[in-house]
Amino acid sequence: SQTIHQWPATLVQPVGSPLSLECTVEGTSNPNLYWYRQAAGRGLQLLFYSVGIGQISSEVPQNLSASRPQDRQFILSSKKLLLSDSGFYLCAFTGLAQETQYFGPGTRLLVL
Amino acid sequence: DQQVKQNSPSLSVQEGRISILNCDYTNSMFDYFLWYKKYPAEGPTFLISISSIKDKNEDGRFTVFLNKSAKHLSLHIVPSQPGDSAVYFCAASEGGTYKYIFGTGTRLKVLA
Numbered sequence: 187s188q189t190i191h192q193w194p195a196t197l198v199q200p201v202g203s204p205l206s207l208e209c210t211v212e213g214t215s216n217p218n219l220y221w222y223r224q225a226a227g228r229g230l231q232l233l234f235y236s237v238g239i240g241q242i243s244s245e246v247p248q249n250l251s252a253s254r255p256q257d258r259q260f261i262l263s264s265k266k267l268l269l270s271d272s273g274f275y276l277c278a279f280t281g282l283a284q285e286t287q288y289f290g291p292g293t294r295l296l297v298l
Numbered sequence: 299d300q301q302v303k304q305n306s307p308s309l310s311v312q313e314g315r316i317s318i319l320n321c322d323y324t325n326s327m328f329d330y331f332l333w334y335k336k337y338p339a340e341g342p343t344f345l346i347s348i349s350s351i352k353d354k355n356e357d358g359r360f361t362v363f364l365n366k367s368a369k370h371l372s373l374h375i376v377p378s379q380p381g382d383s384a385v386y387f388c389a390a391s392e393g394g395t396y397k398y399i400f401g402t403g404t405r406l407k408v409l410a
Binding site for chain 1: 330332334339340341342343344347387389391396397398399400401402403
């Protein structure tokens, strides 16, 4: 079966520190991978998506970057966090059917 | 611009009654629509989807209706249960774009 993992579950970081959130998918090959952010009380904002290794599309210019070093691994990074980077970060994938999108458990990031 | 809109931020329904959640979209090229349920601090869970070639899809207590001419879809939950209390997101996708556009969510509260 297809599963998606994200870690860490919760992260508290000081302003100006770096960030690395990891997402891995199991049970499918060549998935499309996505990073979303949900700010407090708001909807899901698409940040990045990837249709293959090394292929990253950015939806919103910002302080974050994404990388896909392996087929089923997607990493969200920042060199220097801002207060506005706080939020709930969700990784998602679409499998072979490439229709339904499935989400990971999310990472709650608090930048202080 | 918000291509997918959920104009009701919240909805309260008595247990056993029908819950109707609404979603409007502006892009006529969207051809696949999904509903997700989300609890706090968790990733969204896929509920039900519908392709633009259909106008209704049913799965147990959940039914999604699509009105393409009105660019409107709705999720019906009947009978509503307290465990249905959550935030519900609709999402839309245009074939070949790999992107999913989400609404801002509707918080459903089912009262016992």
